[in-house]
Amino acid sequence: MDILIDSLLAILTIYLAFRCMLAPKLSKAVFVFFAFGLMLALAWIRLGAVDVAIAEAAIASGFMGVLMLDSLRDFSLIFSKNQERLEETASKIPIKKDSYHWTTALALGLGLILFLLISIQAIWEVPQGGGLTAIAEANLPMSGVEHPVTAVLLNYRAYDTWLEIGVILMGLLAIFAAGGLKQYRKPGLAPAQDPLLRKTILIFTPVLFLFGAFLLYFGKMGPGGAFQAAVLWGAIGILLHLGGWTVFTVIPRRMRQILVTIGLGFFMILGFTQMATGGAFFEYPPAYAGFLILVVETLAAISIAAALTAIFAFLTK
Amino acid sequence: MKEFPTSALPALLVGLPMLLATMSLFFRVKGRALLGVLGSFLVGSLAFFAFIEVAKYGTIIHILGGWEPPLGILLRIDPLAAVFIGLTAIIGIFISLYSWWYFRARIASIGRFPLFWPLWFFLWAGLNGLFLSNDLFNLYVTIEVITICAVALAVLSGEAKALKAGLRYLLAAIIGSMAYLFGVALIYGSTGTLDLNLLGEVLKPGNTKTFALIVITLGLLIKKAAFPFHFWLPPAHSAALAPVSALLSALVVKGAFYMMLRLWTEVFEVSLTFAAGQLIGITGAAAVLWGSWQALLQTNFKLLVAHSSVAQMGYLLMMFPLLIMAPGQDADSAEWLAPAWTAGIFQVMAHAFAKASLFLSAGIVVMALGHDRIESLRDLVAWMPMTAMAIGIAGVSLIGLPPSGGFLAKWMLLKGVFLSGQWWWAPAILAGSLLTAGYVFMLLRLAFAPARVKDPFRPVPKILQVCALLLALGSFLIVIPAENLIQFLEGSKSFGSGIESIMKGGGYGNE
Known part of the structure; x- marks a missing residue:
């Protein structure tokens, strides 16, 4: 039975990946991409990596999908505007043929297949189990949490996670940097006045908030944690924006800056404090480790959620 | 690694620029620039202090979170890392000073690019983190930090x-990161550790490791714009703002080189063969010839300098074939290893100084003329003698004329090539120098040529020219402490060592 489910999942994932690549229309590609992301999340669950599955479903499929849908709408607006002009110029200029040779395609294809085969062979030789699972679990009592993944992320390798929280902030700055130039003036987003939509969003908001908080707290004992919770909280911000409540642009500038940086900032100040009191960077006193990790995770989730909302607000501005 | 003294310095070298970057987000444009310049001196003095400490006590470590490897992550600053961190600090201070006046001078026309300062300090934190890292996965995180900041800085001008160039840069860099991450996953899966020192001990030859080495090396080659993967570099580096181009060319590409050097000499010894080194050497030689030739054909100053980066990075790769012993050779009696290492380190430093200076000079020229067509450099000597001098001095170091840092690098490389008997690299090294002389003298000829009809140069703040000139001089001054520096570097575990893969590791067929 297991092998049946797994092989079905594998075939579906690859099939959807191909459909996504070969889709004739952008809109179709985006929707197939949603389905593909969900299949991938299921595959992660089958592999026993529930943390990754939640992150995949929420970030890679959910948040990315929202951004793609949004850009899809922009594309359709741009194209409908430029359609006539494009058709006019297209009739004048002879269409340049792509210099596409079947030999290069064949060589590339063969190379890819060869690469895949060697990869599979290399992965095959990787021994089962092993890794650091045993010593990560042996040190759990000292770490302040009960879930090994959370212990690795927030305690053993807190430095990596701190840098990754920084990467999200940098990503936000990068989007601002790239947004310096607006190729096309987008028509302003008229706030949705649909009462049904607004009502639904209002109902969803507390549910999402509670579920996010649950994931955050549950991360101590099982799959979940800051990144997963952040996406759910970020979804609140995005939904409110879609409903016409432009929360992120209403908040004062100072507050926005604090929201976006507090995760990274608190983690960093905590690290410096630990060093000032004689420990190493990110060395928690064992007695307070659990509490401090929860605070760090909560603030990180707030920052990431704020960053996601800010990205959405900036791109749809 | 317990035997080394621990200190807070390594953590501070990453933490301080990160703190400054985060703090700068709360300031308005003016405050950010002020914080940036002051902060660059703070981080710089920290780097200087770290350098002194390493000279005194040797390698210094910091065990993050108090968890020792393999469970936790360890930061270590050894002489090799100290040299790279020091280089980043010196170049960083000059570029920060330049940027302060550059963005002020450009205020009327374009804007002040408030995002420059936080991104630059995040980038600095990433670079320091890369040099300090002793962990395969942590290295991945640091290159991610560097990539995001570098791409964001490259598109800053808007x-x-x-x-367009930034998007291509981003895609190439992400493919490189993914290839690297794939290799890391394979290695972690088969050894259960990520710490470089432990890996160096437990890694046994085998197909999985060889494949992991290949994908990791490929990923890093893409990131450092080695020959077939150099396509993203010239457009990205030439289209960026002047201080950003200088940062990208002088420092960011060196990060990937540093990683490759570390991984090849400290971790992957058992999987390397003589042929692998030769292959890397060939891509290096091809980059030298192709990049220099392309530079010679350019009609835009910044594109010329960017193509020259491709070539000069190629010299760095030609160090690798010399590090790997041919069958029958013995690393203990290989007297060419010290010259080869010296060549690599001095090429990194000389290129960083000279290239930063050239890109900053290009920024000055653009500011004065409004564009960067080489033809318009005519009469540069009369209008801006300092910038002309900076271009000349930096160019001389790139060519490798004595007594510049570039000369020391290329001379040592030639020495290593002949001592090791791998004479076939010599023609590429010499031809590269000749082509470099071609494009540098082309610039200088125009700079000295009188202008016929010409728009006047717009005035440019003197201080900008001073920054560029000092950096150019730096590429000469690094020769003075050369002997001490090499002595200092010999305290590093890998410096001066060679790779004897087949014989030491037991080999594929011997067991």
């Missing part, structure tokens, strides 16, 4: 060509 011009269409910068965005």
Whole structure:
């Protein structure tokens, strides 16, 4: 039975990946991409990596999908505007043929297949189990949490996670940097006045908030944690924006800056404090480790959620 | 690694620029620039202090979170890392000073690019983190930090060509990161550790490791714009703002080189063969010839300098074939290893100084003329003698004329090539120098040529020219402490060592 489910999942994932690549229309590609992301999340669950599955479903499929849908709408607006002009110029200029040779395609294809085969062979030789699972679990009592993944992320390798929280902030700055130039003036987003939509969003908001908080707290004992919770909280911000409540642009500038940086900032100040009191960077006193990790995770989730909302607000501005 | 003294310095070298970057987000434009310049001196003095400490006590470590490897992550600053961190600090201070006046001078026309300062300090934190890292996965995180900041800085000007080049840069860099991550996963899966020192001990030859080495090396080659993967570099580096181009060319590409050097000499010894080194050497030689030739054909100053980066990075790769012993050779009696290492380190430093200076000079020229067509450099000597001098001095170091840092690098490389008997690299090294002389003298000829009809140069703040000139001089001054520096570097575990893969590791067929 297991092998049946797994092989079905594998075939579906690859099939959807191909459909996504070969889709004739952008809109179709985006929707197939949603389905593909969900299949991938299921595959992660089958592999026993529930943390990754939640992150995949929420970030890679959910948040990315929202951004793609949004850009899809922009594309359709741009194209409908430029359609006539494009058709006019297209009739004048002879269409340049792509210099596409079947030999290069064949060589590339063969190379890819060869690469895949060697990869599979290399992965095959990787021994089962092993890794650091045993010593990560042996040190759990000292770490302040009960879930090994959370212990690795927030305690053993807190430095990596701190840098990754920084990467999200940098990503936000990068989007601002790239947004310096607006190729096309987008028509302003008229706030949705649909009462049904607004009502639904209002109902969803507390549910999402509670579920996010649950994931955050549950991360101590099982799959979940800051990144997963952040996406759910970020979804609140995005939904409110879609409903016409432009929360992120209403908040004062100072507050926005604090929201976006507090995760990274608190983690960093905590690290410096630990060093000032004689420990190493990110060395928690064992007695307070659990509490401090929860605070760090909560603030990180707030920052990431704020960053996601800010990205959405900036791109749809 | 317990035997080394621990200190807070390594953590501070990453933490301080990160703190400054985060703090700068709360300031308005003016405050950010002020914080940036002051902060660059703070981080610089920290780097200087670290350098002194390493000279006194040797390698210094910091065990993050108090968890020792393999469970936790360890930061270590050994002489090799100290040299790279020091280099980043010196170049960083000059570029920060330049940027302060550059963005002020450009205020009327374009804007002040408030995002420059936080991104630059995040980038600095990433670079320091890379040099300090002793962990395969942590290295991945640091290159991610560097990539995001570098791409964001490259598109900062907001011009269409910068965005286009930046997107290509981003895609190439992400493919490189993914290839690297794939290799890391394979290695972690088969050894259960990520710490470089432990890996160096437990890694046994085998197909999985060889494949992991290949994908990791490929990923890093893409990131450092080695020959077949160099396509993203010239447009991205030339379309960026002047201080950003200088940062990208002088420092960011060196990060990937540093990683490759570390991984090859400290971790992957058992999987390397003589042929692998030769292959890397060939891509290096091809980059030297192709990049220099392309530079010679350019008609835009910044594109010329960017193509020259491709070539000069190629010299760095030609160090690798010399590090790997041919069958029958013995690393203990290989007297060419010290010259080869010296060549690599001095090429990194000389290129960083000279290239930063050239890109900053290009920024001055653009500011004065409004564009960077080489033809318009005519009469540069009369209008801006300092910038002309900076271009000349930096160019001389790139060519490798004595007594510049570039000369020391290329001379040592030639020495290593002949001592090791791998004479076939010599023609590429010499031809590269000749082509470099071609494009440098082309610039200088125009700079000295009188202008016939010409728009006047717009005035440019003197201090900008001073920054560029000092950096150019730096590429000469590094020769003075050369002997001490090499002595200092010999305290590093890998410096001066060679790779004897087949014989030491037991080999594929011997067991």
